[in-house]
Amino acid sequence: xxxxxxxxxxxxxxxxxxxxxxEGITTPExxxxxxxxxxxxxxxxxxxxxxxxxxxTQQILSLIYHExxxxxxxxxxxxxxxxxxxxxxRKVDIAHIPSPRLLTTHLPxxxxxxxxxxxxxxxxxxxxxxxxxxxxxxxFGNMMRDASGEPTVMLEEHFEKYCTGKVVGGSWFxxxxxxxxxxxxxxxxxxxxxxxxxxxxxxVLKICRFVGKDLDDQTxxxxxxxxxxxxxxxxxxxxxxxxxxxxxxxxxxTNYLRKGTIGDWKNVMTVAQNEKFDKIxxxxxxxxxxxFIWDINEN
Numbered sequence: 001x002x003x004x005x006x007x008x009x010x011x012x013x014x015x016x017x018x019x020x021x022x023e024g025i026t027t028p029e030x031x032x033x034x035x036x037x038x039x040x041x042x043x044x045x046x047x048x049x050x051x052x053x054x055x056x057t058q059q060i061l062s063l064i065y066h067e068x069x070x071x072x073x074x075x076x077x078x079x080x081x082x083x084x085x086x087x088x089x090r091k092v093d094i095a096h097i098p099s100p101r102l103l104t105t106h107l108p109x110x111x112x113x114x115x116x117x118x119x120x121x122x123x124x125x126x127x128x129x130x131x132x133x134x135x136x137x138x139x140f141g142n143m144m145r146d147a148s149g150e151p152t153v154m155l156e157e158h159f160e161k162y163c164t165g166k167v168v169g170g171s172w173f174x175x176x177x178x179x180x181x182x183x184x185x186x187x188x189x190x191x192x193x194x195x196x197x198x199x200x201x202x203x204v205l206k207i208c209r210f211v212g213k214d215l216d217d218q219t220x221x222x223x224x225x226x227x228x229x230x231x232x233x234x235x236x237x238x239x240x241x242x243x244x245x246x247x248x249x250x251x252x253x254t255n256y257l258r259k260g261t262i263g264d265w266k267n268v269m270t271v272a273q274n275e276k277f278d279k280i281x282x283x284x285x286x287x288x289x290x291x292f293i294w295d296i297n298e299n
Contacts, residue, residue, distance in 0.1 A: 019108060019170040025089050031111060034085055039115030042100035044211055045123045046082060049176065050106055050169045051136040052128035053193040058082040059232050060204060061102050061124075063223040064213055070222060077236075085113075100211075106169045109178045109185075119187040122211060125179050128193035129292040130172050131265035131277060134162045138268070141167075159273055163280055173284040180288050194262050194293035200224050263295040 012023040016031055046061060048054045055078070062081040068074030069081065082102040083092040094103065105112065116123065128136075138159075142152040158167075165171030180190070189210040196203045201224045208215055215223070225231065269277070 013168060017111060018174075019111065020166065020168055022087070022168055026086050031086055031107075034105075034107070034111065035114055037085060037113035037115070038095070039113050039118070039121050040099055040101060041118075041120040043121040044100060044102050045112075045116065045121065046102070046104045046126070047112070047123055047179070048104075048106060048126045049128075049133065049172050050167075051133050051140055053126045053196060054104065054106075056193075056196065056227070056229070056232060057124065057126050057191070058102075058104060059235075060207060060223065060227050063226055064204070064208060064211070064215070065100070065102060070219070070226065108170065108175050109182045117185050119185075121187065123186050123188040124191060124207065124210070125188055126191045126193060126196075127176055127290070129262070129294055130176075130281065131269065131274070131294065132193075132262060133172060134159065134277075135265045135268045137162060137167060155268065159269075159277075163277065173280075176290070177285065177288050180290065192292070197229075197262055197296070198293070200227060261296060262293055263297075266295070 013020045014023050014028070015021075016028045021031065044061065046054065046057050048057070058078045058081070062069045062078045066074070066076075066081060069076065069078075080090055080092055082104050083090060083094060083097075084104050085094065086105055086107060088094065094101070115121070138155055141158065161167050162172070165174065169175060179188070183190070189206070191203060191206070201220065204220060204223055204227065207213075208220070226235070265274075
């Protein structure tokens with residue numbers, strides 16, 4: 001299947017300004033309106049490509065900023081604490097959230113609010129190695145299809161769509177390259193999913209320094225414990241499974257957050273797919289100075 005014949009992954013998508021979005025939970029008008037979204041100097045934006053540790057980082061930010069989330073005295077789901085700007089299905093009144101606001105988006109750099117370029121609001125950008133990202137995307141997409149009664153797709157079909165950017169969020173390569181190429185326009189911290197897996201405490205401290213949070217060791221330890229993948233996977237406030245569309249509510253709790261590891265692509269991709277992917281990666285990312293961890297045993 002070539003670039004011209006691969007159709008978008010998951011059927012209910014629409015193409016707008018080069019990016020595929022999910023139908024029914026956002027519109028082209030909403031997306032276009034975000035260019036003039038009012039930015040506060042104290043805003044913290046979490047920006048990721050889908051399936052790159054978004055939910056995990058939402059949890060970390062919630063724990064850092066909200067004592068009631070950390071000590072479990074408040075029963076507010078993470079997605080309401082760090083709401084989406086383009087997929088605001090929870091109808092959070094973002095304009096009236098007290099400062100500092102924590103906000104989430106999968107948008108590429110050219111669709112985000114232009115006020116972010118004042119370099120006062122902060123952006124945390126999390127990237128995941130694209131092979132594991134592709135595999136995570138594959139399982140997530142089929143999980144959603146199965147829960148909504150739609151036929152699942154084969155890996156071969158998903159692989160071609162992913163490589164050509166015909167999936168939710170568009171091209172991983174364009175998204176990641178775009179943010180790194182334009183990093184000088186923003187006040188941005190780049191994180192990698194793999195570093196979160198291998199050194200969660202170090203990642204939490206890095207985020208704290210970036211957002212100006214000076215927390216004592218005991219609080220940091222508590223955040224790290226609550227934010228481990230195992231604990232988050234079983235936390236109904238963090239794992240999305242009690243809050244989303246009916247399709248999400250019908251899924252088993254172990255499904256939405258699957259493995260959270262590095263190198264699972266080796267168990268899924270064929271040799272031929274891996275070789276093809278390497279060629280695409282080398283061509284598209286040759287000018288982007290990012291070093292990814294591809295295996296859990298890498299340093």
